[in-house]
Amino acid sequence: MNLLLLFKKSLPNQSSGFCRHLLGILAITFYATGCSAATWNNPYSADQANSQTLFSSFSESPKHLDPVVSYSSNEWAILSQVYEPPLQYHYLKRPYTLEPLTLAKMPETTYFDAKGKEATEAHPAIAFTEYLFTLKPGIQFQPHPAFVKDNLGQFKYHHLDSDALSKIDMVRDFKQKSSRELIAADYVYALKRMALRQNHSPILDSMAQYIEGLTDFSERVSKAYQMELSVNDKSTQTHFFDLNKVEISGVQIIDKYHYKIRIKGVYPQFLYWLSMNFFAPIPWEADAFYKQPGLVEKNLTLDTSPVGTGPYQLVENNPNKRMRLLANPNYHQDSYPVDGLAKGADPSLLNDAGKQLPFIKEVIYSLEKESVPLWNKFLQGYYDASGVSSDSFDQAVSVSNSGSMSLTPEMQEKGIQFLNMIQPSIMYFGFNMADPVVGGYSEKQRKLRQALSIAINFEEYISIFLNGRGVIAQGPIPPGIFGYQEGQAGSNIVLFDWVDNRLHRKPIEIAKQLLTEAGYPNGRMPDGTPLTLHYDTAATGPDSQAMLSWYRKQFAKLGIELVIRATDYNRFQDKVRGAKVQMFSWGWNADYPDPENFLFLLYGGNATINTNGSGINSANYDNPEFNKLFLKMKTMSNSPERLAIIQKMTLLLQQDAPWVWGYHPKSLSLYHSWLHNVWPNPLANNTVKYRRIEVQERVLKQSAWNQPVIWPIIIVLFVVIGSIYPLRLAYRRRQKASIKTVAKNTKSEDI
Amino acid sequence: MFAYIVRRVLFALPILIGVNFITFALFFMANTPDDMARAQLGAKQTTPAMIQSWKIDHGYDKPLFFNAESPGLAKVQETLFVQESMKLFAFDFGQSDSGRQITADIYERMWPSLAIALPTFVIGLVTNIALALLIVLFRGSTLDTATMMVAVAIMSISGLFYIIAGQVLFSKVWHWVPISGYTEGWEGFKFLILPIFIGVFSGIGAGMRWYRSIFLEEMNKDYIRTARAKGLSDIKVLFGHVLQNGMLPILTGVVVVIPTLFMGSLIMESFFGIPGLGSYTLDAINAQDFGIVKAMVFLGSVLYIIGLILTDISYTLFDPRVKLA
């Protein structure tokens, strides 16, 4: 404010009128901008900053927003706010629990034997399982042009001419929008879309194993569709194939609010799939609407502009810049959970219990590919929450020796909050069990793997490369998932000793002993040459060098030489699929919170060599006893018996050591004090609706943290203005001089 | 003139075919269609059936240069290279590997690129010429020598330093402008200031030296000496004669870059998070999205050739002695 005065006072006396004028203008400009907005560097408009708007970011452009295609977390972060599958995870509860979302109650399960007669769950030979879904009545889709009908009952926008198209760039450009009630047929339609091969749904092949009639249906409609395409010479993007005419034998629409899905045999995990976007309803009108060539040309497709029933609607989709969600005006009755607070959680999480969702009216996701601006903007208050990258880690978080983390004083001063949790994931170091050296099930081969497992010290790995953001894994099942056991009961006795209530990795001498017993004394082969093992990795980044040499060091402890073959990710995958690797690192994120989702990574039936490369058991572990237990465990519901079986399986795995049980990563997130109801739930994606923002606090802090520093401008102005006079003087002098002698300036070349 | 342009355009055809050939050959040496399908379909549980249907959908099921299964001429015609090249020549860029319409994307991302490149170009040109004129006034003096030293120093600093230093200083420490981002309209002004400033500043060294040498050359011509001997002041000579005559080499020199302004700046856009064509290209390289890479290479080549033709035309327009045969 007092900028103007400052300028006036400091005006140099000798400067010309012109300069004074210029300075005045500049000063006024600064003065004006200084008044209108408190900060100059606010990347959003003032209105947005002053409203219930959540500012978030995405680092990778979402490629697919079509729920039957999308299968990556960055896409689900947006998609799950728009679409509503039948079920969702309870926001707060641990262990992760399913609850109805658009359903009136949890699906009702009926079992049938081979003769089609109803059976109990305990029946030894269940042939089918049937799920009955009952929808909540009165749920409306978001307002959308695809639903608009004219007076004659025809869809108004389903046959757009070029004239109408010329005014359309985005979905919101349509003048009229309408809605329709969500019915059972919409859920069934989504299933049919998934079956259409041309839609490239990633889970079609796995679902076809379970849903009765899906394989048959898929082949039939895909062929029919391909025929129609080649007859009409159209592409999949612009030709609508009416799926309403055909039915899947195992899926049945009963009435407006009820539908049934029939599963082959028993597959209790199916319910978890129903919380994923693949099973979200798709109105057929939208599918038909988006197949218009004129819209496809403008990148308006179901893949870019979703139509759902969720709390938000996507109003702007520019994957190169910004995604914007607005609250859905038609959103149904949905309230903040009133119970289920997990142990140790902040009780203030229940402050909003029972209130109608969502709280936040608008969400702006900005593209932020670089971690530097992301972190800076978070610190400036322009993002409400942030993850912690390893580069910003040690200025944000301090770790104590016991592994507990807390914020650094600088962060605490800003009022930043902090949450960390162990993710339901595992990062492991796998052996190829089909390999003649590290693979195999003989006692000697097993001992070699055990020796290596002791030698590769993942505690050290976690502290060096992850700043402690991980916990050492004892088996394949991560914490928070049924079958995981804490403390001594869960410890891997092959690699660890339980002393003083803590895990202690067995000393390297034991590994050496095991190695000798395995037939490689001091890491030498029988002929005296050192044992050489090969490790394949996709890590080729600048940081990976240190990591690879760390691995080499681990093997060197046993006298074994490790040869590293680093390639890019595509080629690495190729090699793993072809079982052409000896050792490799990989990871797995839970699709759903069931031990089956982790143990099936080691089930023989999924081994890559048994499935021609499409299986996910990359270690090719195939132990008949394990396989038998796995099949038994798979269909059980969580019970002490199931736990006992899982324990048995884990023990088998620990003895066989097909993986070096790496670690379960920890996610850390920071958020500002004005953001409320933050609770990490790695399986639930539709969590924006629970969040709330204290707008006043945000505005105040933002402006306090971002006051522009203006003295450099003043200095620069002084220098520029101050140099005008001497320059003029010098010029005059030169002119006088040059009249006397015709100057030939060649000296200037001599620099 | 018209005949000349037609001839040049016809000459451009074999060049563009050559460009396409290089692009296709290089890209498919590094990637197989299967890799591309897998990259698009995601890592979890990709089955051969899915890969096959993806390849058919995107036209990657055909062989690259030679189709042994087809009869006669179709051996060459029914190939990825011919099919896709034909589409490119019709400026039908089709869909990217991830399924978006490339033409629509290019149209949309062109504006942010221009919003940076055009002001940088114009302001840079004006600043450089103005500074060069100022320096020519003081030619041969210590000021001249010192400024030229500074100019060489400016040239000798990597652009990355300017960007990093600019972001740290102006955004992080002084809170003047947002560190990165972009919006349309006047709101977007604050995002553009820093990249434009850095673009102009880093170009000052080379630009100023070049224009200075042009003006000096003009200054040493006989008619200027006569004019100055008659007692005309330096300023009058500069603005009256030197600037006017110096414009010809300047314009013909810069005309070639004007079309390529569309392509945007790779580095600047990715540092500042500007959704232009430069970052589009860079992303496509990183994601190995062939659909976009081939479209951008083709577009870049076309623009370059247009630039060459424009240069030739500008010679005739500014200098009546040059005739295009």
Place this chain on the structure above:
Amino acid sequence: MSFVWLWTDLMVWSLLFVILAGIRSIKNSEQARKQWRSIFESRVAMASMVILTFYFVFALLGSVHVQLTSNGENTSEKRQGVYSVLDLSLIHLIEQTERTYSAPFATHEYSTSLNFDENGQVSQSYLVLKHGGQHLTNGASIWLDVLVKTGLPLLVTLGIMALLLMVHAYFRFKAFALRSINDKANKMPWKTAYISFFSLLFLFIWFYYMSHFYHVLGTDKVGQDVLLQSIKSIRTGVLIGLLTTLVMLPLALILGISAGYFKGWVDDVIQYLYTTLNSIPGVLLIAAAVLVMQVIITNNSDWFGSTEERADLRLLFLIFILGLTSWTGLCRLLRAETLKISQVEYVSAAKAFGLGPFKIIKNHILPNLMHLVLIALVLDFSGLVLAEAVLSYVGVGVDPTTASWGNMINQARLEMAREPMVWWSLFSAFVFMFTLVLAANLFSDRVQTVLDPRRVN
């Protein structure tokens, strides 16, 4: 211990021979000698040349590799592998790594960490470095220590300079004595040369000496000495600048001259070739070529015995790719010039005498193109050094394990976002790179002024 010759090593040393041969031929030609004399008459050019020579010497030192093998069981495990002579002379820097960031001349780490003392008490404190400044007794002033320690390097430098002066004075005296009285006095700015040589030598010796006691330019994220990285990066920068021109030169010369001399379809084909290459956006072309190269390297991972060889091959490929994409400019220039020269009377006369085209090219055309070639070489050098940084940023530069300024800058971007800023990595890369490019630019300016007759006089 045995010598290992990497591909780029061989190329650098052969380049040295090319340069030496060039100097010899300059000595033999009266006109060339005069030209070069006049180039070095500029004080700026002289100082630049001293700097460039310094950098080149470092590049040469970094280009002699030896394989060290462990002789005992576990004794010298640390020193196993391939080292360059430069590495060996700075081995104390390689071995004295810290835990993480430390500022230049620091004795403690840059950021605090939580520590437990013997009583189990937790405290937030700056950890003491393992090596940097650990010779100091508690409470001693670092600056005083540095000042005291400056004495020895100064003495050593002065000693070397005195020796050098004596030798040089002897030659100059000899020349002076032999010169006839009519000859003009030598105008060479020897004073500038000495001053710049002295400052560089002193700086280097000072840094070297100090690096035994301190991390003179700090340490990076994993505690490696930044000075070491900066010095090792010299080789990468200089190699990319010099060897690329070595690759592109034959291409540009052969194609440019043939196009200009033979005309007709040869000209058409060559013109087509370079217009096509030129019209592909440069970074895209380089990126595509680098991707292909990566595939080749991964598919043939058995070619390489060690990480060094792999990184070296990548550098070599990069040099080739840069060379193959950057010959077009010079080629176009040479073509135009050849067209002009082949119309000059004596060339037509030579043709009329029935001299073969290769003779004509060798005797009449090539010598008249040399100034263009030289100018192009010195001009391209600085551009290529700068390009390396940008390419590394895009991810298509040298191997991430190769020390290079581009990789340093890339790393430094993240460091600048820290609070407080870690500025020294960026600063070091900046200073080292800036000095080289500035010297190259200034020198190329002078070369252009002297050699290009068309330049404004």
